[in-house]
Amino acid sequence: MEEWNGKALARADLATGVVIAALGLAVVVISAGMPTFVERNVNPLTAPGIFPAVIGAALLLCGAILTIRSARKHGAEGEARTASAGAGRIATTLVLMLIAVALVGRIDFRLVSGGFTLAFAAFFLDWRITGQALVRKLLAVAFIVLITGLLIPALFETVFLVRLP
Amino acid sequence: MLDALVGLATFETLVNVLWATLGGMVIGALPGLTATMGLALMTSLTYGMGGDQAILVLICLYVGTIYGGSRSAILLNIPGTPANAATAVEGYPMAVSGRASRALGLATIASLVGSLFGALCLYLIAPMLAEVALRFGSFEYFLLGIFGILIAGTMTSVEDPLKGWISGFFGLLVAMVGLEAMHAYERFSFGSLELSGGIALIPAMVGAFGVAELLVSMGRGKARAATTMADRTSVLSCVGDLWRSRVTAGRSSIIGTAIGIIPGVGEDVAAWISYAAGRRYSRRSAEYGTGSTDGLIAAETANSAALPGAIIPALTLAVPGSAPAAVLLAAMFIHNVRPGPMIMIENPGFVANVVWILVFASVAMAVLGLLLTRPLVAVLKIPKEYLTPVIFSLCLIGPYALSQRLFDVYVMMAFGILGFLMRMMRYPMAPLILGIILGGMIDQNLRRGLVLFERDPTAILGRPISLALIALCLLTILAAVPAARRLGGRIFGRRSVADGASG
Numbered sequence: 249m250e251e252w253n254g255k256a257l258a259r260a261d262l263a264t265g266v267v268i269a270a271l272g273l274a275v276v277v278i279s280a281g282m283p284t285f286v287e288r289n290v291n292p293l294t295a296p297g298i299f300p301a302v303i304g305a306a307l308l309l310c311g312a313i314l315t316i317r318s319a320r321k322h323g324a325e326g327e328a329r330t331a332s333a334g335a336g337r338i339a340t341t342l343v344l345m346l347i348a349v350a351l352v353g354r355i356d357f358r359l360v361s362g363g364f365t366l367a368f369a370a371f372f373l374d375w376r377i378t379g380q381a382l383v384r385k386l387l388a389v390a391f392i393v394l395i396t397g398l399l400i401p402a403l404f405e406t407v408f409l410v411r412l413p
Numbered sequence: 414m415l416d417a418l419v420g421l422a423t424f425e426t427l428v429n430v431l432w433a434t435l436g437g438m439v440i441g442a443l444p445g446l447t448a449t450m451g452l453a454l455m456t457s458l459t460y461g462m463g464g465d466q467a468i469l470v471l472i473c474l475y476v477g478t479i480y481g482g483s484r485s486a487i488l489l490n491i492p493g494t495p496a497n498a499a500t501a502v503e504g505y506p507m508a509v510s511g512r513a514s515r516a517l518g519l520a521t522i523a524s525l526v527g528s529l530f531g532a533l534c535l536y537l538i539a540p541m542l543a544e545v546a547l548r549f550g551s552f553e554y555f556l557l558g559i560f561g562i563l564i565a566g567t568m569t570s571v572e573d574p575l576k577g578w579i580s581g582f583f584g585l586l587v588a589m590v591g592l593e594a595m596h597a598y599e600r601f602s603f604g605s606l607e608l609s610g611g612i613a614l615i616p617a618m619v620g621a622f623g624v625a626e627l628l629v630s631m632g633r634g635k636a637r638a639a640t641t642m643a644d645r646t647s648v649l650s651c652v653g654d655l656w657r658s659r660v661t662a663g664r665s666s667i668i669g670t671a672i673g674i675i676p677g678v679g680e681d682v683a684a685w686i687s688y689a690a691g692r693r694y695s696r697r698s699a700e701y702g703t704g705s706t707d708g709l710i711a712a713e714t715a716n717s718a719a720l721p722g723a724i725i726p727a728l729t730l731a732v733p734g735s736a737p738a739a740v741l742l743a744a745m746f747i748h749n750v751r752p753g754p755m756i757m758i759e760n761p762g763f764v765a766n767v768v769w770i771l772v773f774a775s776v777a778m779a780v781l782g783l784l785l786t787r788p789l790v791a792v793l794k795i796p797k798e799y800l801t802p803v804i805f806s807l808c809l810i811g812p813y814a815l816s817q818r819l820f821d822v823y824v825m826m827a828f829g830i831l832g833f834l835m836r837m838m839r840y841p842m843a844p845l846i847l848g849i850i851l852g853g854m855i856d857q858n859l860r861r862g863l864v865l866f867e868r869d870p871t872a873i874l875g876r877p878i879s880l881a882l883i884a885l886c887l888l889t890i891l892a893a894v895p896a897a898r899r900l901g902g903r904i905f906g907r908r909s910v911a912d913g914a915s916g
Binding site: 264268278297299364395400412 | 593633801837855
């Protein structure tokens, strides 16, 4: 799956331009509400909201420019992208990753790591094979599970003295 | 300098140089695994090491990764790291035409020359830059940080600098989350105890470079080696090629180091600029695009020279020259090394150590690269379906290991998704990371500077470094505005016509 182009990119830019401008505005408003500590005889020029307000203003300006520019480009020529096989692979990978992250801290890390590897292999490897090829592939997957489920956790636990989640 | 060499010359150093450089070469050779990702993951594996050896391992890995990316660029036409994209333009046609071994050998020799030149520049320039940096006040540091964000945004997103700047400003915003240093006020934490601790750099980087790269890589189809290494070539013939392109190699070494020094820009931009310069000025420019050895040398020399270049500002100004150098900078802080202008005073031997480490890593890279060409090619055949779970497991445990907070795992995943979306929408990652690393420094120096200049704002006019930095910031912004560019083109166009007429 390649980067977005043409109309798809213009559409995405339009949406992100609005989001960035809104984020910038929100940052400016929140920063303006931050204390200046003048009641403690602190110089107001050291107020914690000064630099965030500058960043917010910069984001607001950049977001506005991006929005206006992509709104102009929106009607221009260009092919809209259609969903590809790559998008399906990315979505599956992302869902598996999110499940793994959600499980970290809830069940033993070794199970999360090893389970992710097994699920990943089940989804992405071609299992329409038989005989020796199948045995070789199963051995390869078992080896990867050994690395992710045992070796990596053991390395962090015993060498770096990390208490696993 | 010799003391540093003697101090480093141990068996432990030799072993660490060899495995880390080789590890870097393997990481770099595998498409989808970048230097930044490798360094971010490796940082978590160096927590238990002594500071000197940890930095040695990370620098060797960095050198190995940038070089290793040339393997897949030449053989698969897929750059192993973004720094090797220009290499693929010439290396792949060479490989397709039956000159794969020659291309691989030439890339090795060119990388060696580039990285040794860069190491020499580090030795010569770092003390001078540290000396200059001692004259920097709060406002100069603030302006340097802002210039870094602007120039990194412009140069890593040449087609659309606006996106580069948005990426940088967003990074600065991320750095604002949590307790600020002057009044211990919690910014943008919204009552969350986790957010009040701030967003750590390593989880953000592992997400933005690790998880995002994995997602992008899984979206691509299967890559197959389109070439075989049927040809045989000797080191001497590669040296001969390099000698014939010595002007290109020299120019590329200088360009690479200079681009490396510019904050946040990095090896990929250095390689492209050097390649473009070669295409324009080389006597053999007609061969470019068809498997030119000159073009390959231009790209590989520059990306390797940019690496020590990127370490120069990281060591002397605590401002990284590239995204991997940002991780290296973070790792230095983790291992109690304090980079910045005082490094030559507080830790005078450290710069010399880094120079020798770069020399060791460069030599190891060349030796291992020439000896292990064929085994490294075999590494390219490992399917990403096997590699992805291993890398993701490291992405999960690496950020957690730093402070043992589950929150860091969530940060890593959030930045992974954000990084993936940003890639799809063509936002560069380097300014984001530079923003996160420089945010705190810029914020504190702005506020200190405002207090210093409160009574007399015109005092800034008496500070030439500040004025130069303000001019650079304005020029960087104006250069990205089409109307200003057109106006500049007209003015300089007219002037050159007038010069031509008077001449």
